[in-house]
Every structure is written in structure tokens, then in C-alpha cells.
Amino acid sequence: MSSTLPFRRSLPALAIALGLGLGMASPSMAEDRELLNSSYDIARELFAEVNPLFKANWEAQNEGDTLTIKQSHGGSSAQARAILQGLRADVVTYNQVTDVQVLADEGLVAEDWQQQLANNASPYYSTTAFLVRKGNPKGIESWDDLAAEGVELVFPNPKTSGNGRYTYLAAWGAADEQFDGDEEQIQAFMGDFLGNVKVFDTGGRGATTSFIERGIGDVLISFESEVNNIRGEYGSDDYEVVVPPVSILAEFPVAVVEENAERNDNLDLARDYLDFLYSEEAQRLLAGFNYRVNNEAVVEEFADQFPNTKLFKVEDVFGGWDQAMEAHFASGGQLDQLQRR
Known part of the structure; x- marks a missing residue:
């Protein structure tokens, strides 16, 4: 019997604790929220700046309420x-449409995800350009120059990198x-x-390391x-940027991973996060990171920052x-055939 007494005597205290607990669950009380953004490899620094802005606004x-935003990059x-x-990411901010579409095909993202936000759900965009060494010693101005004898190229492998696929398709489209x-x-x-590619790294960061740190x-x-x-990071006096006269439109699609966001009770928060990327404040920050925007x-x-180029x-x-x-x-596709020559 004595073993039951502590429980019986604690009932009033338990009732009080439960009442307090119910009070804390009230919508009027503060909440600690957490959001996970799954993003591409080279966006680390970008979202390190975006997230504090959104957090402050939200x-x-x-x-x-308090908000913690976590990132997953690769x-x-x-x-x-x-x-x-x-991976229970609430939102995705990617650099290729197919990587969002594969999630839509599996029911994790809405079928009409590209219609849910402006500009095909791409709050910012870019194109493919060239970084050359000081003085542009090989005289690189266009895609045609990259096929010249004696020019060594570095970019990510199109088999493993969306960045690399954009490069390949940009070159093909310019030739077309x-x-x-x-x-x-x-x-x-x-x-x-x-044939001029010296190194095919698996991703954008690896390609940068090869070119900058290894001098390839x-x-x-x-x-x-x-x-x-x-x-800007490694020295404007040591490198030059060349934007070719013709290049590809590189969209950066975003979407709510609705199945995860609902499970995490974050659906409205996830939508707010992506909407924020279209705000003038966020668009200005994106332009500061050299992304092209539509605001x-x-x-x-920022007109003087982005050279005119014909985008397809x-x-x-x-x-x-x-x-x-x-x-x-795909296996046996044009890329494989060209590399076997």
C-alpha cells in the first residue's frame, strides 16, 4: 500500500502541472519552431545571409515565437x-528543375509546384559564365574559344552535377x-x-578547388x-569573369516538401520562407550575391552588374x-558517345 501513497498524494500537484502544460500549449504562448532547407552545394554562403533576414522578419x-533554420547542402x-x-526537409532550394520534379513524381511535392510561385517557382536565376586568369591569356570571349587547341577547361561532371549539366547544355545550345x-x-x-576538359570534378566546389587552389x-x-x-573571394586582380554573348537560362527552383512540412507542422512556415525569397529585401540580397532577379x-x-547576354x-x-x-x-547518350571519340 505504501507504494501507492506517493502517487495519490501527488495527484493535486499533477493536476496543477497538467493545467500548466495545457496553458503552455495555448496558441497565445511562445513556440520554438525549426525549419530545414535542403539546398545545392554552392549555396551555403547565400543562405547563411538569407536565413537571419527571414528569421528576423518572421x-x-x-x-x-523563436525560429531555428537549418541547412542541408550537397x-x-x-x-x-x-x-x-x-531526410525530413521542409523546403528545397535547388539548381535544377528535375531534382524538384523527382520529388513531385513521388508525391512529396505538389504536382503543380511550378505554378505555385512566380517565374516557374524560380525566385532568382543565373547563367553559365567563365572565370579566367589575370589578363585572360588565352583570349577567351565565347564558347567557340573553349574548343580551341591548347585551352584547358575545368567544370563539374555532367553525370553528377546539375552545374555541369548546365555547362554542357549551354555549350551545345551555343553551337546549335x-x-x-x-x-x-x-x-x-x-x-x-x-576533349579540352582537364578535370571533371563531381561538383561545383570541387571544380573551384581544382582551378583556384590546385592551379589547374x-x-x-x-x-x-x-x-x-x-x-570576389580570391582576388579581383587575379581573375576575370567572361559572360559569353549566348548562354543558357539557369533557373533555381524552390518548392515546399508538403508531406514533410505537414508532418513537421511547418506548412505555413515553409510557404512563408519561400515567399520571402521574392520580397524586395531578399531580392536585393540575392543580387548582391550575383544572382539575377526579376524584381x-x-x-x-543592379543593372550595371549584369552584362547583356542572349539566354535560351x-x-x-x-x-x-x-x-x-x-x-x-543517360547511359549511352550523347555525352557518353562524345567522350568515347
């Missing part, structure tokens, strides 16, 4: 696979325009272009935003990402 509108395709394998769709001339150009190659090919950020006021403010879409030249992936990057 907490000001949700007085008393190759865009690898990040998508991690979500399929159980130059040779007016002549397949034989396009393939000859691409053979020379790929004459040209690093990456997103315009990335090559400008690299130049008219910010576009005008994947759909314009290849029919869409599904067709491009199948024709060029």
Missing part, C-alpha cells in the same frame, strides 16, 4: 535522393545557334570542347553568380529537361 510577425541531385531516403542546327558541326564542336586549367566554367563570388526595382538598381531555355533547344536528360546524360 519573429517580428510572430511575437514571442549536389542538388544527391539532396533530392536524401529526401527520398528520409552558331551552326544553325547542323548536327555534324555541333557534335564536332562538342567533341573538341569536351585556363578556364573555370560555372554559374555566373559563382564565378563572380569566387573572383523591377532591384533589376534597375532548355525547352527552346532540347524540348525540356526530360528530353535533355534522356538524350544527353
Whole structure:
């Protein structure tokens, strides 16, 4: 009997504790919230700046609540696979449409995700550009120059990197325009272009390391935003950025991982986070990181920062990402055939 007495005597205290607990669960009481953003490899520094801005705005509108934002970074395709394998990210901010679409195909992201936000759910965009060494000793101005004899290239492997796939498709699309769709001339150009690749790293950060720290190659090919950020970090006097006259539109799609966000009770928070990327404040920050944006006021403010270039879409030249992936990057596709020459 004595063993039951402590429990009986604690009932009033327990009732009080339960009452307090119910009070704490009231909507009027403060909450600690946590959001996970799954993003691409070279976006670490970008979201290190975006997240505090969103946190400050969100907490000001949700007085008393606190928010922690966590990041998961890696190759865009690898990040998508991690979500399929159980990573409970609330939102994705990727650099290739197919990596969001694979989540939509599995029911984790809404089927109409590209219609849920402006600009095909791409709050910012970029293109593919070149980083060359001081004085541009090889005289690189266009894609055609990259196929010249004696020019050594560094960019990520298109088999493993969305960044690398954009580079490959940008080169093909530029050749398609130059040779007016002549397949034989396009393939000859691409053979020379790929033959000049000195290092095929698995991702954008690895390619930067090869070019900057290991001193390999004459040209690093990456997103315009990335090559400008690299130049700013490693020395504007030591490197130059070349934006070719024709290049590809590189979209950076975002989406709510609805199944995860609902399980995490974060659906509204996740939507707010992605909406914030379209705000003038965030757009100005994105432009400061050398991404192109669509906010008219910010576009005008940063007009001198972005050279004019003719941008084509994947759909314009290849029919869409599904067709491009199948024709060029699948086993036995154009990339494999060109590399066997």
C-alpha cells in the first residue's frame, strides 16, 4: 500500500502541472519552431545571409515565437535522393528543375509546384559564365574559344552535377545557334570542347578547388553568380569573369516538401520562407550575391552588374529537361558517345 501513497498524494500537484502544460500549449504562448532547407552545394554562403533576414522578419510577425533554420547542402541531385531516403526537409532550394520534379513524381511535392510561385517557382536565376586568369591569356570571349587547341577547361561532371549539366547544355545550345542546327558541326564542336576538359570534378566546389587552389586549367566554367563570388573571394586582380554573348537560362527552383512540412507542422512556415525569397529585401540580397532577379526595382538598381547576354531555355533547344536528360546524360547518350571519340 505504501507504494501507492506517493502517487495519490501527488495527484493535486499533477493536476496543477497538467493545467500548466495545457496553458503552455495555448496558441497565445511562445513556440520554438525549426525549419530545414535542403539546398545545392554552392549555396551555403547565400543562405547563411538569407536565413537571419527571414528569421528576423518572421519573429517580428510572430511575437514571442523563436525560429531555428537549418541547412542541408550537397549536389542538388544527391539532396533530392536524401529526401527520398528520409531526410525530413521542409523546403528545397535547388539548381535544377528535375531534382524538384523527382520529388513531385513521388508525391512529396505538389504536382503543380511550378505554378505555385512566380517565374516557374524560380525566385532568382543565373547563367553559365567563365572565370579566367589575370589578363585572360588565352583570349577567351565565347564558347567557340573553349574548343580551341591548347585551352584547358575545368567544370563539374555532367553525370553528377546539375552545374555541369548546365555547362554542357549551354555549350551545345551555343553551337546549335552558331551552326544553325547542323548536327555534324555541333557534335564536332562538342567533341573538341569536351576533349579540352582537364578535370571533371563531381561538383561545383570541387571544380573551384581544382582551378583556384590546385592551379589547374585556363578556364573555370560555372554559374555566373559563382564565378563572380569566387573572383570576389580570391582576388579581383587575379581573375576575370567572361559572360559569353549566348548562354543558357539557369533557373533555381524552390518548392515546399508538403508531406514533410505537414508532418513537421511547418506548412505555413515553409510557404512563408519561400515567399520571402521574392520580397524586395531578399531580392536585393540575392543580387548582391550575383544572382539575377526579376524584381523591377532591384533589376534597375543592379543593372550595371549584369552584362547583356542572349539566354535560351532548355525547352527552346532540347524540348525540356526530360528530353535533355534522356538524350544527353543517360547511359549511352550523347555525352557518353562524345567522350568515347
